Amino acid sequence: MKKKRFKIFTTILIFTGLLVVFYGCSIKYRYGLYSGLLMGEATTTSKGLILAEQLGYSKDSILLIVHADDIGMHVDQTDGTFDAMKKGMVKTGSVMVPCPDFNRVAMIWKDNANLDLGIHLTLNSDWGKKYGWGAVLPKNQVPSLYNAEGNLWGTPNDLRAHMDVDEAALEFEAQIVKVLQAGIKPTHMDAHYGNYYDSSDLASRVMQLSKKYNLPMKPHRMHRKKMRKLGYVFPDSMWMFFVLYGEKSNPDVRKRVYDNWLKELQPGVHEVVIHPSYMSSQWSSIVGNFNSYLRKGDYKYWSDPETKALAEKLGIIFIGYRELQLLQTKNHSKHFEKSNI
Numbered sequence: 001m002k003k004k005r006f007k008i009f010t011t012i013l014i015f016t017g018l019l020v021v022f023y024g025c026s027i028k029y030r031y032g033l034y035s036g037l038l039m040g041e042a043t044t045t046s047k048g049l050i051l052a053e054q055l056g057y058s059k060d061s062i063l064l065i066v067h068a069d070d071i072g073m074h075v076d077q078t079d080g081t082f083d084a085m086k087k088g089m090v091k092t093g094s095v096m097v098p099c100p101d102f103n104r105v106a107m108i109w110k111d112n113a114n115l116d117l118g119i120h121l122t123l124n125s126d127w128g129k130k131y132g133w134g135a136v137l138p139k140n141q142v143p144s145l146y147n148a149e150g151n152l153w154g155t156p157n158d159l160r161a162h163m164d165v166d167e168a169a170l171e172f173e174a175q176i177v178k179v180l181q182a183g184i185k186p187t188h189m190d191a192h193y194g195n196y197y198d199s200s201d202l203a204s205r206v207m208q209l210s211k212k213y214n215l216p217m218k219p220h221r222m223h224r225k226k227m228r229k230l231g232y233v234f235p236d237s238m239w240m241f242f243v244l245y246g247e248k249s250n251p252d253v254r255k256r257v258y259d260n261w262l263k264e265l266q267p268g269v270h271e272v273v274i275h276p277s278y279m280s281s282q283w284s285s286i287v288g289n290f291n292s293y294l295r296k297g298d299y300k301y302w303s304d305p306e307t308k309a310l311a312e313k314l315g316i317i318f319i320g321y322r323e324l325q326l327l328q329t330k331n332h333s334k335h336f337e338k339s340n341i
Contacts, residue, residue, distance in 0.1 A: 068093030080277035091320035094120035116320035118188035125152040169205035188321040231331030254297040
Protein backbone atom coordinates (compact mmCIF):
# COMPACT_ATOMS: atom_id res chain seq x y z
CA MET A 1 0.00 0.00 0.00
CA LYS A 2 2.83 2.38 0.93
CA LYS A 3 4.65 1.56 -2.33
CA LYS A 4 1.49 2.29 -4.31
CA ARG A 5 1.01 5.65 -2.58
CA PHE A 6 4.66 6.54 -3.16
CA LYS A 7 4.31 5.70 -6.87
CA ILE A 8 1.20 7.88 -7.19
CA PHE A 9 2.92 10.74 -5.33
CA THR A 10 6.02 10.47 -7.56
CA THR A 11 3.87 10.51 -10.71
CA ILE A 12 2.02 13.63 -9.53
CA LEU A 13 5.30 15.33 -8.65
CA ILE A 14 6.83 14.65 -12.08
CA PHE A 15 3.67 15.80 -13.86
CA THR A 16 3.58 19.01 -11.79
CA GLY A 17 7.21 19.67 -12.66
CA LEU A 18 6.48 19.30 -16.36
CA LEU A 19 3.58 21.74 -16.07
CA VAL A 20 5.84 24.30 -14.40
CA VAL A 21 8.34 24.01 -17.26
CA PHE A 22 5.57 24.10 -19.85
CA TYR A 23 3.73 27.14 -18.51
CA GLY A 24 6.91 28.92 -17.48
CA CYS A 25 7.73 29.50 -21.15
CA SER A 26 6.17 32.17 -23.33
CA ILE A 27 3.24 30.95 -25.46
CA LYS A 28 5.07 30.90 -28.78
CA TYR A 29 8.22 29.30 -27.36
CA ARG A 30 6.00 26.80 -25.60
CA TYR A 31 4.65 25.79 -29.01
CA GLY A 32 8.16 24.74 -30.01
CA LEU A 33 8.69 22.74 -26.81
CA TYR A 34 5.22 21.27 -27.12
CA SER A 35 5.56 20.14 -30.72
CA GLY A 36 8.95 18.59 -30.14
CA LEU A 37 7.88 16.60 -27.10
CA LEU A 38 4.40 15.54 -28.13
CA MET A 39 4.66 15.27 -31.89
CA GLY A 40 7.86 13.23 -31.91
CA GLU A 41 7.67 9.60 -32.94
CA ALA A 42 9.64 7.00 -34.88
CA THR A 43 7.04 5.65 -37.27
CA THR A 44 7.24 2.41 -39.24
CA THR A 45 5.51 0.85 -42.23
CA SER A 46 3.93 -2.60 -42.32
CA LYS A 47 7.34 -3.83 -43.49
CA GLY A 48 9.01 -2.37 -40.41
CA LEU A 49 10.80 0.44 -42.25
CA ILE A 50 11.16 3.70 -40.38
CA LEU A 51 10.74 6.97 -42.30
CA ALA A 52 14.49 7.51 -42.77
CA GLU A 53 14.75 4.09 -44.45
CA GLN A 54 11.74 4.83 -46.65
CA LEU A 55 13.61 7.92 -47.84
CA GLY A 56 16.66 5.83 -48.72
CA TYR A 57 18.83 6.47 -45.66
CA SER A 58 20.01 4.12 -42.93
CA LYS A 59 17.95 3.67 -39.77
CA ASP A 60 20.73 5.37 -37.79
CA SER A 61 20.65 8.56 -39.88
CA ILE A 62 19.89 11.91 -38.29
CA LEU A 63 17.96 13.82 -40.96
CA LEU A 64 17.06 17.46 -40.41
CA ILE A 65 14.69 19.71 -42.33
CA VAL A 66 15.46 23.35 -41.53
CA HIS A 67 12.27 25.02 -42.73
CA ALA A 68 12.01 28.78 -43.30
CA ASP A 69 8.52 30.21 -42.74
CA ASP A 70 7.02 33.53 -43.89
CA ILE A 71 8.72 33.90 -47.29
CA GLY A 72 7.01 36.74 -49.15
CA MET A 73 5.81 38.53 -46.03
CA HIS A 74 8.31 41.35 -46.66
CA VAL A 75 11.29 42.00 -48.93
CA ASP A 76 13.69 41.55 -45.99
CA GLN A 77 12.10 38.22 -45.06
CA THR A 78 12.31 36.95 -48.63
CA ASP A 79 15.88 38.07 -49.29
CA GLY A 80 17.17 36.90 -45.91
CA THR A 81 15.66 33.46 -46.44
CA PHE A 82 16.98 33.00 -49.97
CA ASP A 83 20.44 34.10 -48.84
CA ALA A 84 20.33 31.60 -45.95
CA MET A 85 19.32 28.87 -48.40
CA LYS A 86 22.46 29.52 -50.43
CA LYS A 87 24.56 28.59 -47.38
CA GLY A 88 23.37 24.98 -47.60
CA MET A 89 21.58 24.16 -44.34
CA VAL A 90 18.17 25.70 -45.07
CA LYS A 91 16.91 23.46 -47.85
CA THR A 92 13.25 24.43 -47.88
CA GLY A 93 10.64 26.96 -46.80
CA SER A 94 7.07 28.09 -47.39
CA VAL A 95 5.61 31.13 -49.12
CA MET A 96 2.77 33.38 -47.92
CA VAL A 97 0.72 33.81 -51.09
CA PRO A 98 -1.50 36.75 -50.00
CA CYS A 99 1.47 38.84 -48.83
CA PRO A 100 2.97 41.98 -50.46
CA ASP A 101 6.19 40.35 -51.74
CA PHE A 102 4.58 37.26 -53.27
CA ASN A 103 4.75 38.36 -56.91
CA ARG A 104 8.49 38.94 -56.65
CA VAL A 105 8.92 35.57 -54.91
CA ALA A 106 6.96 33.91 -57.71
CA MET A 107 9.33 35.33 -60.34
CA ILE A 108 12.41 34.18 -58.40
CA TRP A 109 10.81 30.79 -57.82
CA LYS A 110 9.91 30.36 -61.48
CA ASP A 111 13.45 31.27 -62.58
CA ASN A 112 14.89 28.75 -60.09
CA ALA A 113 12.76 25.66 -60.59
CA ASN A 114 14.91 23.58 -58.23
CA LEU A 115 13.88 25.65 -55.20
CA ASP A 116 12.18 23.40 -52.65
CA LEU A 117 9.33 25.66 -51.55
CA GLY A 118 5.84 25.07 -50.23
CA ILE A 119 2.75 27.13 -49.48
CA HIS A 120 2.35 28.77 -46.06
CA LEU A 121 -1.46 28.78 -45.98
CA THR A 122 -2.37 32.18 -44.58
CA LEU A 123 -5.51 33.47 -42.84
CA ASN A 124 -3.91 36.19 -40.68
CA SER A 125 -2.40 39.61 -41.33
CA ASP A 126 0.02 40.03 -38.45
CA TRP A 127 1.00 43.67 -38.25
CA GLY A 128 -2.22 45.70 -38.20
CA LYS A 129 -2.85 48.88 -40.18
CA LYS A 130 0.82 49.72 -40.63
CA TYR A 131 1.50 46.67 -42.82
CA GLY A 132 -1.40 44.47 -43.84
CA TRP A 133 -2.83 42.23 -46.54
CA GLY A 134 -6.11 40.65 -47.51
CA ALA A 135 -7.00 37.21 -48.80
CA VAL A 136 -6.38 35.97 -52.34
CA LEU A 137 -10.15 35.84 -52.81
CA PRO A 138 -12.16 39.09 -52.66
CA LYS A 139 -14.21 40.03 -49.62
CA ASN A 140 -17.53 39.24 -51.30
CA GLN A 141 -16.46 35.58 -51.62
CA VAL A 142 -14.93 35.10 -48.16
CA PRO A 143 -16.38 37.89 -45.96
CA SER A 144 -15.73 36.07 -42.66
CA LEU A 145 -11.96 36.23 -43.26
CA TYR A 146 -11.79 40.03 -43.52
CA ASN A 147 -11.73 42.65 -40.76
CA ALA A 148 -13.24 46.14 -41.02
CA GLU A 149 -9.98 47.52 -42.43
CA GLY A 150 -10.09 45.19 -45.43
CA ASN A 151 -7.28 42.93 -44.22
CA LEU A 152 -7.23 39.40 -42.87
CA TRP A 153 -7.79 39.15 -39.12
CA GLY A 154 -4.77 40.16 -37.06
CA THR A 155 -4.70 37.38 -34.47
CA PRO A 156 -5.67 33.69 -34.38
CA ASN A 157 -8.25 34.47 -31.68
CA ASP A 158 -9.95 37.07 -33.89
CA LEU A 159 -9.92 34.61 -36.76
CA ARG A 160 -11.47 31.83 -34.66
CA ALA A 161 -14.24 34.17 -33.54
CA HIS A 162 -15.27 35.06 -37.11
CA MET A 163 -14.08 32.32 -39.48
CA ASP A 164 -16.46 30.31 -41.63
CA VAL A 165 -14.80 26.93 -42.31
CA ASP A 166 -16.15 26.68 -45.86
CA GLU A 167 -14.70 30.10 -46.68
CA ALA A 168 -11.36 29.23 -45.07
CA ALA A 169 -11.10 26.03 -47.13
CA LEU A 170 -12.03 27.99 -50.26
CA GLU A 171 -9.28 30.53 -49.56
CA PHE A 172 -6.70 27.82 -48.86
CA GLU A 173 -7.38 26.21 -52.23
CA ALA A 174 -7.27 29.61 -53.96
CA GLN A 175 -3.77 30.15 -52.55
CA ILE A 176 -2.64 26.77 -53.89
CA VAL A 177 -4.19 27.43 -57.30
CA LYS A 178 -2.56 30.87 -57.53
CA VAL A 179 0.87 29.27 -57.11
CA LEU A 180 0.13 26.57 -59.67
CA GLN A 181 -1.23 29.10 -62.17
CA ALA A 182 2.06 30.98 -61.89
CA GLY A 183 3.73 27.90 -63.36
CA ILE A 184 5.39 26.90 -60.09
CA LYS A 185 5.52 23.44 -58.51
CA PRO A 186 5.29 23.56 -54.69
CA THR A 187 6.61 20.64 -52.65
CA HIS A 188 4.43 20.87 -49.52
CA MET A 189 2.13 23.07 -47.47
CA ASP A 190 1.75 24.22 -43.89
CA ALA A 191 -0.19 26.98 -42.16
CA HIS A 192 0.65 30.37 -40.70
CA TYR A 193 -0.10 30.10 -36.95
CA GLY A 194 -1.16 26.50 -37.61
CA ASN A 195 -4.63 27.81 -38.51
CA TYR A 196 -6.13 24.47 -39.48
CA TYR A 197 -5.17 22.89 -36.13
CA ASP A 198 -8.04 24.73 -34.42
CA SER A 199 -10.82 23.05 -36.38
CA SER A 200 -11.12 19.32 -37.06
CA ASP A 201 -13.39 20.15 -39.99
CA LEU A 202 -10.83 22.52 -41.54
CA ALA A 203 -8.02 20.03 -40.83
CA SER A 204 -9.98 17.38 -42.76
CA ARG A 205 -10.39 19.80 -45.68
CA VAL A 206 -6.65 20.46 -45.69
CA MET A 207 -5.99 16.71 -45.71
CA GLN A 208 -8.13 16.51 -48.85
CA LEU A 209 -6.17 19.36 -50.44
CA SER A 210 -2.92 17.63 -49.48
CA LYS A 211 -3.99 14.51 -51.33
CA LYS A 212 -5.59 16.35 -54.28
CA TYR A 213 -2.48 18.41 -55.03
CA ASN A 214 0.08 15.93 -53.62
CA LEU A 215 1.43 18.40 -51.09
CA PRO A 216 2.75 16.91 -47.83
CA MET A 217 1.32 18.79 -44.85
CA LYS A 218 2.12 19.18 -41.17
CA PRO A 219 -0.67 17.47 -39.24
CA HIS A 220 -2.09 18.05 -35.81
CA ARG A 221 -0.57 15.58 -33.36
CA MET A 222 -4.00 13.92 -32.91
CA HIS A 223 -4.14 13.01 -36.63
CA ARG A 224 -0.61 11.69 -37.12
CA LYS A 225 -1.23 7.93 -36.79
CA LYS A 226 -4.32 8.03 -38.98
CA MET A 227 -2.51 10.02 -41.66
CA ARG A 228 0.53 7.72 -41.64
CA LYS A 229 -1.76 4.77 -42.36
CA LEU A 230 -3.31 6.67 -45.27
CA GLY A 231 0.10 7.28 -46.85
CA TYR A 232 0.71 10.90 -45.85
CA VAL A 233 4.36 11.74 -45.20
CA PHE A 234 5.68 14.16 -42.58
CA PRO A 235 8.69 14.35 -40.21
CA ASP A 236 8.97 12.28 -37.04
CA SER A 237 9.27 15.42 -34.92
CA MET A 238 8.66 19.12 -35.43
CA TRP A 239 10.18 21.93 -33.41
CA MET A 240 10.14 25.71 -33.23
CA PHE A 241 12.13 28.00 -30.94
CA PHE A 242 10.40 31.35 -31.20
CA VAL A 243 10.83 33.79 -28.31
CA LEU A 244 13.85 32.96 -26.15
CA TYR A 245 14.29 34.58 -22.75
CA GLY A 246 17.37 36.74 -22.41
CA GLU A 247 17.87 37.09 -26.16
CA LYS A 248 17.42 40.87 -26.06
CA SER A 249 20.43 41.38 -23.81
CA ASN A 250 22.46 38.42 -25.07
CA PRO A 251 22.25 37.45 -28.77
CA ASP A 252 24.24 34.28 -28.03
CA VAL A 253 21.23 32.77 -26.26
CA ARG A 254 19.75 31.55 -29.55
CA LYS A 255 23.06 30.02 -30.64
CA ARG A 256 23.40 28.17 -27.34
CA VAL A 257 19.84 26.82 -27.49
CA TYR A 258 20.22 25.63 -31.08
CA ASP A 259 23.67 24.13 -30.46
CA ASN A 260 22.41 22.11 -27.50
CA TRP A 261 19.35 20.99 -29.43
CA LEU A 262 21.44 19.77 -32.38
CA LYS A 263 23.67 17.81 -30.00
CA GLU A 264 20.63 16.04 -28.53
CA LEU A 265 19.05 14.97 -31.83
CA GLN A 266 18.57 11.22 -32.17
CA PRO A 267 18.23 9.17 -35.39
CA GLY A 268 15.07 10.04 -37.28
CA VAL A 269 13.60 12.72 -39.52
CA HIS A 270 13.28 16.01 -37.67
CA GLU A 271 12.07 19.47 -38.64
CA VAL A 272 12.83 22.82 -37.08
CA VAL A 273 10.81 25.85 -38.19
CA ILE A 274 12.77 29.09 -38.45
CA HIS A 275 12.12 32.68 -39.60
CA PRO A 276 15.40 33.96 -41.11
CA SER A 277 15.33 37.55 -42.27
CA TYR A 278 17.40 40.59 -43.03
CA MET A 279 16.39 43.33 -40.62
CA SER A 280 16.17 46.86 -42.03
CA SER A 281 15.04 49.67 -39.75
CA GLN A 282 11.72 49.77 -41.62
CA TRP A 283 11.04 46.04 -41.16
CA SER A 284 12.21 46.17 -37.54
CA SER A 285 9.81 49.03 -36.78
CA ILE A 286 6.95 46.92 -38.15
CA VAL A 287 7.66 43.61 -36.39
CA GLY A 288 8.95 45.00 -33.07
CA ASN A 289 11.81 43.97 -30.82
CA PHE A 290 11.10 40.29 -30.15
CA ASN A 291 10.50 39.47 -33.80
CA SER A 292 13.58 41.46 -34.78
CA TYR A 293 15.80 39.43 -32.46
CA LEU A 294 14.46 36.04 -33.46
CA ARG A 295 14.35 36.67 -37.22
CA LYS A 296 17.80 38.22 -37.32
CA GLY A 297 19.08 35.52 -34.95
CA ASP A 298 17.68 32.71 -37.09
CA TYR A 299 19.31 34.17 -40.18
CA LYS A 300 22.65 34.49 -38.42
CA TYR A 301 22.67 31.00 -36.92
CA TRP A 302 21.52 29.07 -39.98
CA SER A 303 23.93 30.97 -42.26
CA ASP A 304 26.93 30.48 -39.97
CA PRO A 305 29.77 28.15 -41.12
CA GLU A 306 30.25 27.20 -37.44
CA THR A 307 26.73 25.75 -37.38
CA LYS A 308 27.42 23.77 -40.53
CA ALA A 309 30.68 22.45 -39.07
CA LEU A 310 28.91 21.37 -35.87
CA ALA A 311 26.20 19.59 -37.86
CA GLU A 312 28.81 17.75 -39.93
CA LYS A 313 30.63 16.71 -36.76
CA LEU A 314 27.35 15.35 -35.36
CA GLY A 315 26.60 13.48 -38.59
CA ILE A 316 23.45 15.48 -39.32
CA ILE A 317 22.16 15.33 -42.90
CA PHE A 318 20.13 18.28 -44.17
CA ILE A 319 17.19 17.47 -46.44
CA GLY A 320 14.12 19.26 -47.83
CA TYR A 321 10.48 18.45 -48.48
CA ARG A 322 10.89 17.29 -52.07
CA GLU A 323 12.05 13.87 -50.86
CA LEU A 324 8.96 13.59 -48.66
CA GLN A 325 6.73 14.63 -51.55
CA LEU A 326 8.15 11.90 -53.80
CA LEU A 327 7.51 9.30 -51.09
CA GLN A 328 3.95 10.56 -50.55
CA THR A 329 3.31 10.28 -54.31
CA LYS A 330 4.44 6.66 -54.16
CA ASN A 331 2.37 5.93 -51.04
CA HIS A 332 -0.83 7.46 -52.40
CA SER A 333 -0.52 5.62 -55.71
CA LYS A 334 -0.31 2.34 -53.75
CA HIS A 335 -3.36 3.27 -51.67
CA PHE A 336 -5.24 4.18 -54.86
CA GLU A 337 -4.38 0.82 -56.42
CA LYS A 338 -5.53 -1.06 -53.31
CA SER A 339 -8.81 0.88 -53.18
CA ASN A 340 -9.55 -0.12 -56.78
CA ILE A 341 -8.78 -3.86 -56.44
